[in-house]
Amino acid sequence: MLNSNQNKTITINGSRFSDLPGFYDEASLVFMKDTDWKVGTLDGFDDILYGGFGVFENKDEVEITWKKSQKSREDLGPEATRIFYENKIKQGRPYNVELIRQKLDELLSENGQTLFEILIEIIQSHKNITLILE
Structure with a gap:
């Protein structure tokens, strides 16, 4: 029998955006792949992290690696x-x-x-998600 809890790895690439709308585009790309729904607000970003309608289910263990996070910290500062x-x-x-x-x-x-700190707090509020800043 397969375990229903899957481990997912998702990468946010800070070199692909320099502002909040760009972050939303990146989040839509990596979390909502193959769906018509796009992230457009902080609440919407929080919503997708519950899972169930993007690339992972709400019981999945998820690891998010945020590449170029220092650039994002400055861009969203x-x-x-x-x-x-x-x-x-x-x-x-x-x-x-x-x-x-x-x-x-x-x-x-x-x-x-800052916006960066708010986004980090949103991610860390989801207990099934591990965040790695690179």
């Missing part, structure tokens, strides 16, 4: 995060502008998370 928050504030609804302003203030005072 404070400046990109500031722009991300400012754009959400400008857009207003449906976003919680007060919460986003608070997150922007934390970022500007060097106490907030």
